[in-house]
Amino acid sequence: MNAARESAVRIAVLFPDLLGTYGDGGNAIVLARRLAWRDIDVDIVTVAAGEAVPDSCDLYLVGGGEDGPQVQAAGELAASRALHRAVDSGATVLAICAGMQILGHRFPDAHGNDQSGLGLLDCDTIRVDRPRAVGELLTGDVTILAPDGHPFDIGILTGFENHAGRTVPGAGARTFGRVEIGEGNGDGTEGVITGRIIGTYLHGPALARNPRLADLLLAWATGVDSLAPLDDSEIDLLRADRVLAARKHELAPRRSWRDILRGS
């Protein structure tokens, strides 16, 4: 038990039965292990569709999924407003792909019609006349500023993406910065950050491939500037392998000339 905390860190995994298509449930396992390795107690709260969403957790995980289940998840979260209350109280959120889309202002359903999002992330997701974005996704070096201005050096972000929608960050939103390989948001940037809510197109699961992003979320959720370092040498080897594979386009389709000329 961490002397600084009297209670376990509570992590809510929202609707894995609706938003568990891409293995993002692994993010909860990564966070739980990184807390346990530091002797910090953790309580994973799994919330299935139709169940009440708690509004008192420290960290919320919303995964990726298909268009239909995504609409249902957005409807339940809009009706209860539990996630809005949690964010108002300072909770940290990681929202992956469909999760990011539903936390924004609007997103397309399976018929291409606009659905209202939760308005927690400053972005709009739209359908475009372009192929689905499928393949490895790699960013440049990322530094994220906490709401209080504290900078976190996250390094290159690596993962894979699989989405039809493209996301337009709002004027007030920050992003992870430039995409090196893949599509990301679709405008050459990846991710959307509003306050302590991080949205991203990275599957992988994202936190298994990007441990510094995991520690950023844990620092925000536990209210500290930084956590005790862990030995991530094995993960660094995995990261180097994935970065090389993406750069050699072993796993990612090469961008079309049309996309390169459009600068997207």
Ligand code: GLN
């Ligand atoms: N259904 C959404 C899209 O295709 C999100 C997909 C996902 O979560 N991977 O854009």
